[in-house]
Amino acid sequence: MKRICKIDLHMHSTVSDGTDTPEELLRKVREAEIDLFALTDHDAVAGCNRIRKILCPDDPQVLSGAEFSCRDGEGKYHILGYGFDPESEPIRRLIDTGHGYRMKKVQARLDFLENAFGFEFPEEAIQQLLELNNPGKPHIGNLMVEYGYAASKEEAISEYINQISFQNEYVRPEEAIQAILGGGGIPVLAHPPFGSGEDLIVGDEMEHRLQRLIGFGLQGLEGFYSGYTPKLRMQMLRFAEKYDLYVTAGSDYHGTNKLVTLGNIGVQRMPVIPGGLRRFLEALGVM
Numbered sequence: 001m002k003r004i005c006k007i008d009l010h011m012h013s014t015v016s017d018g019t020d021t022p023e024e025l026l027r028k029v030r031e032a033e034i035d036l037f038a039l040t041d042h043d044a045v046a047g048c049n050r051i052r053k054i055l056c057p058d059d060p061q062v063l064s065g066a067e068f069s070c071r072d073g074e075g076k077y078h079i080l081g082y083g084f085d086p087e088s089e090p091i092r093r094l095i096d097t098g099h100g101y102r103m104k105k106v107q108a109r110l111d112f113l114e115n116a117f118g119f120e121f122p123e124e125a126i127q128q129l130l131e132l133n134n135p136g137k138p139h140i141g142n143l144m145v146e147y148g149y150a151a152s153k154e155e156a157i158s159e160y161i162n163q164i165s166f167q168n169e170y171v172r173p174e175e176a177i178q179a180i181l182g183g184g185g186i187p188v189l190a191h192p193p194f195g196s197g198e199d200l201i202v203g204d205e206m207e208h209r210l211q212r213l214i215g216f217g218l219q220g221l222e223g224f225y226s227g228y229t230p231k232l233r234m235q236m237l238r239f240a241e242k243y244d245l246y247v248t249a250g251s252d253y254h255g256t257n258k259l260v261t262l263g264n265i266g267v268q269r270m271p272v273i274p275g276g277l278r279r280f281l282e283a284l285g286v287m
Contacts, residue, residue, distance in 0.1 A: 003035070004035045004036050004061070004273070004281065004286070004287060005035055005269050005270065006032070006033060006034045006035050006036075006263060006269055007034065007035065007036045007037070007249050007265065007270075007277075008029070008032075008034050008036075008037050008038075008249070008250055008251050008253070008262060008263045008264075008265060009036070009037065009038040009040070009063065009065065009080075009082065009248050009249055009250045010038070010040050010065075010067070010080065010190065010222065010225070010248070010249075010250020010251060010252050010253070011025065011037065011038070011039055011040060011250070011251060011252070011253040011254075011262065012039075012040065012041055012042065012067075012252075012253065012254045012255075012257075013025050013039055013041055013047040013255075014047075014133075015039075015041040015044050015046050015047035015050075015133045015134065016041035016042035016043070016044055016047075016067075016133065016134045016136070017042060017134070017136050017138045017139065017254060017257060018041070018253070018254045018255045018257060019254065019255030019256045019257050020255045022039060022047040022048075022050040022051045023050065023051075023054060025039065025047075025051070026051050026054065026055075026059070028262055029060055029262065030059065030060065032262050032263045034060050034262070034263050035060050035061065036060060036061045036062075036063070036281070036286060037060055037061075037062055037063075038062065038063040038064070038065030038082060038250075039051055039062075039065055040065040040066055040067040040080055040250070041066060041067065041133075041134065042066075042067050042068075042069055042098075042102075042134050042136065043066065043067075043068055043069060043094075043095055043098030043099055043102060043134055043171075044066060044095060044099070044133055044134050045064065045066055045086040045091065045095060046133060048062075048064050048065060048066070048086060049086060061286050063082050063083055063284060063286070064082065064083060064084055064085075064086050064185070065080065065081065065082050066080070066081050066084075066091075066095070067079070067080050067081075067190055068080075068081065068094065068098060068171055068176040068180075069098065069102075069170065069171065070170060070171050070172060070173040070175070070176050071170035071171075071172070071173075072170075072172050072173060074209070074212070075195060075199075075201075075209070076170075076195055077173045077189065077195050077209075077213070078189075078190035078191065078195065079173055079176040079177060079180070079187055079188070079189060079190065079218075080187070080188040080189070080190045080222065080248065080250075081176070081179075081180035081183070081185045081186070081187055081188070082185055082186045082188060082248070082280075082284065083184065083185045083186055083283075083284040084180055084183035084184050084185025084186075085183050085184050085185075086183075088182065088183035088184065089182075090178070090179040090180075090181075090182030090183045091179055091180070091182075091183035091185075093179065094171065094175065094176060094179035094180075097171055097175075098171050099134065101169045101170060101171065102134055102135070102136060103130070103135075104169055105136075105166055105169055106129065106130065106135050106136070106139075106140065107130075108164065108166070109137070109140055109161055109164055110126065110129075110140070112163070112164040113140075113144075113149075113160060113161070116163070117149070117160060119144065119147075119149045119160075121143060121147060125143060125146075125147075129143060137157050137161050137162075138153060138157070138257055140156070140161055141153035141154070141156035141157045141161060142156075144156040144160070144161075153257075173213060173216060174216040174217075177213065177216045177217045177218055178216070178217060181217050186219050186220055186246060186280065186283065186284065187217060187218050187219055187220070188218070188219065188220035188221060188222060188246065188248050189210070189213060189218055189220070189221045189222065190222050190250075190252075191222050191225050191227060191228075191252065192206060192209070192210070192221050192222065192236060192239075193206065193228075193232050193235075193236070194227065195209070202232070202235060206235070206239065207239065210239055210243060210245075211243075214243060214245075218245070219245060219246055220240070220245050220246030220247060220248055220276075220280060221236055221239065221240055221245050221246075221247065221248070222236070222247075222248050222249070222250055223236045223237045223240050223247035223248065223249065223274075223276060223277065224247070224248070224249035224250070224265040224266050224267060224277070225249070225250060225251075225252065225265065225266055226250075226251045226252055226253075226260045226261075226264040226265060226266055227252070227260075227266075228266045233266055233267075237274070237276070240276045241275075241276065245276065246276055246277075246279055246280035246283065247274060247275075247276030247277040247279075247280060248277065248280060249265040249266075249277060250265060251263060251264045251265055273287075
């Protein structure tokens with residue numbers, strides 16, 4: 001088994017809201033000399049399946065992965081799943097449910113933009129949008145920029161798209177966690193401090209959130225992340241140690257849709273893999 005020095009377990013492809021195809025992403029993973037990676041598209045495993053079909057014997061190790069968008073009465077959560085069977089019934093059902101919500105929201109957002117602001121798009125452009133694997137706010141934002149309704153994707157989302165909200169069109173966090181466990185995987189809370197929009201969740205609020213999710217079966221948290229300050233990273237690692245949680249490490253790379261470099265997990269190469277991350281890798285049989 002190859003020695004693992006460079007890890008990135010959080011990235012997105014064109015199957016969700018990234019700009020690299022799974023095939024392009026694998027090429028960039030090779031070029032970045034990443035030893036272990038996971039493609040974690042939103043509510044989808046199609047990209048993982050495509051990558052596995054083109055892997056070569058000398059390629060980096062890969063984990064099955066996905067990131068599930070969740071919400072309940074206490075906020076929003078992104079739950080990462082790793083090492084599950086992508087063809088298992090619980091995972092397939094979860095993906096179908098998440099995809100159904102996503103498509104309903106896309107159509108509702110398009111209707112809202114037309115009714116509230118008069119933003120109209122050619123039928124062909126709308127059809128291309130709806131034919132994407134997992135269209136979302138970034139895709140609509142890019143469409144608005146293309147047709148002159150916003151100066152940037154960020155402006156389109158913050159000034160227009162976010163004016164419509166959905167309270168019930170989400171997978172609940174316990175649903176995602178139980179489905180990942182049911183598929184033989186490990187459920188992990190993605191970028192815990194950045195779970196609900198622009199709000200920063202830390203301290204007692206973070207601890208309460210973790211306690212609830214652990215009660216549902218959560219087994220890990222993203223302890224290394226491109227967007228963390230050293231203080232946030234230390235707090236996450238302390239929570240992981242306190243609650244005996246696995247630790248993961250990811251960049252949240254989206255290609256040109258986000259200013260994050262592939263392989264950037266907030267620290268340089270790890271000469272020694274920390275305990276929570278080591279236990280996670282051992283549990284999945286990659287160390």
